[in-house]
Amino acid sequence: MRRTSGRMKGQIFSLLVTSLFLGSLLTNVIWYSFQDGNVIRRSPTPQRRRAPRTYEICKGCKELIEKIMQRYNETWQKQENNYKKFRLKLKSRCNGFDNAILTQANAPVGFNIVTDRKKKKTVQVTRELFSLLAKEHPFLNKTWDTCAIVGNGGILEDSRCGKKIDSAQFVIRCNLPPLEDGYEKDVGTKTSLVTANPSIFEERYGSLMRLRRPFMEKQRTYGNALLLLSPFHASRYTAITLRAAYTINDFGGPTRPALLNPDYHHNVTNFWHKQSLKEARLSTGLLMVSLALELCDNVHLYGFWPFNNHPHGLHNLKHHYYDNRPPKTRYHAMPDEFELLLQLHSRGVLKLHLGDCRAGKQTGRKEDGGEEKRERKIGREEQGEEEKRVMQKKREGRGGEEKRQKGRKQAKKLMIKMD
Numbered sequence: 001m002r003r004t005s006g007r008m009k010g011q012i013f014s015l016l017v018t019s020l021f022l023g024s025l026l027t028n029v030i031w032y033s034f035q036d037g038n039v040i041r042r043s044p045t046p047q048r049r050r051a052p053r054t055y056e057i058c059k060g061c062k063e064l065i066e067k068i069m070q071r072y073n074e075t076w077q078k079q080e081n082n083y084k085k086f087r088l089k090l091k092s093r094c095n096g097f098d099n100a101i102l103t104q105a106n107a108p109v110g111f112n113i114v115t116d117r118k119k120k121k122t123v124q125v126t127r128e129l130f131s132l133l134a135k136e137h138p139f140l141n142k143t144w145d146t147c148a149i150v151g152n153g154g155i156l157e158d159s160r161c162g163k164k165i166d167s168a169q170f171v172i173r174c175n176l177p178p179l180e181d182g183y184e185k186d187v188g189t190k191t192s193l194v195t196a197n198p199s200i201f202e203e204r205y206g207s208l209m210r211l212r213r214p215f216m217e218k219q220r221t222y223g224n225a226l227l228l229l230s231p232f233h234a235s236r237y238t239a240i241t242l243r244a245a246y247t248i249n250d251f252g253g254p255t256r257p258a259l260l261n262p263d264y265h266h267n268v269t270n271f272w273h274k275q276s277l278k279e280a281r282l283s284t285g286l287l288m289v290s291l292a293l294e295l296c297d298n299v300h301l302y303g304f305w306p307f308n309n310h311p312h313g314l315h316n317l318k319h320h321y322y323d324n325r326p327p328k329t330r331y332h333a334m335p336d337e338f339e340l341l342l343q344l345h346s347r348g349v350l351k352l353h354l355g356d357c358r359a360g361k362q363t364g365r366k367e368d369g370g371e372e373k374r375e376r377k378i379g380r381e382e383q384g385e386e387e388k389r390v391m392q393k394k395r396e397g398r399g400g401e402e403k404r405q406k407g408r409k410q411a412k413k414l415m416i417k418m419d
Contacts, residue, residue: 079348198237
């Protein structure tokens with residue numbers, strides 16, 4: 001009897017010890033899981049902070065943007081006949097399928113590549129250069145159903161257009177843009193072709209004279225995309241651009257270098273000059289739109305908005321979605337190019353995307369006659385009117401006058417053109 005009683009006491013003691021241990025463990029779990037009334041979870045990927053919105057706007061720019069949006073808001077439908085006519089015109093004068101890229105077929109050893117038509121400068125294809133060229137044209141007899149051309153305009157910031165962009169079969173990006181560190185939601189990551197202006201190698205990578213690893217690490221962002229280089233568009237950049245191509249070949253990078261044919265660039269420039277564009281040098285974006293209109297049945301443009309204010313809400317935009325570095329206006333006439341793209345949009349040849357891509361949000365127009373007009377415009381003007389006035393007063397005399405004068409000239413120029 002005593003043995004049984006002793007055994008029971010031992011079991012009870014063990015049970016008490018176990019209970020105390022489990023209670024202590026549970027207390028610790030609760031303590032570490034809850035602090036200040038909040039559950040501690042694994043920290044998500046840090047989100048890029050958005051700067052507070054400002055509302056500076058030049059005189060006449062609001063009216064200009066409203067006029068543009070009136071045209072943009074009209075029901076959009078692809079006009080197959082207009083598209084086919086424009087595509088045929090481009091192909092007959094430029095023929096990107098055969099001529100956009102220098103290949104071993106169209107530039108054999110001994111062939112002279114024209115680098116400066118006025119000064120009659122040429123570069124002869126040596127065996128070393130010949131080895132850099134593609135064996136065959138990457139676009140030969142190949143078309144895609146949907147293509148997205150992604151400009152770098154500040155309108156893409158907080159647009160959440162990444163999924164739409166990545167859903168396209170062929171995605172073209174310009175000038176080695178950043179795609180990581182929080183930009184993915186706005187611009188996506190899929191890349192089929194990416195361009196690189198020669199000045200990028202000079203400004204970002206020290207002309208590739210010393211350390212080349214940062215340049216190669218950047219290439220991994222774009223996977224096995226074609227890297228379109230322009231070594232023969234300006235003779236001062238020939239050596240540095242070819243150095244980039246040799247670097248990729250030496251390191252065995254994932255991207256595949258392709259050399260733009262200067263004859264194609266010349267033909268595309270002449271084509272747009274005949275469409276009333278007067279600028280001496282086309283932007284990379286317009287050059288890629290021209291190529292896409294030959295390669296793709298449905299062309300979608302993102303990030304093409306050349307103005308300092310957002311079309312919905314009129315808040316100020318950065319020059320690029322990733323920085324606020326102003327463009328070199330002496331080279332490109334972005335508003336003039338945009339006017340031509342807007343005309344093609346209105347004719348149903350291509351589709352401009354201006355605004356928000358979130359599910360259920362509108363981007364400022366009816367599409368195919370089946371969607372309602374934008375919802376976000378309701379109350380937008382009333383929302384920040386007082387804030388706009390206050391912000392404008394604070395910024396008077398802080399270096400904004402030069403920016404406003406530039407905007408006035410831009411607005412006046414386009415309003416005359418549209419009238």
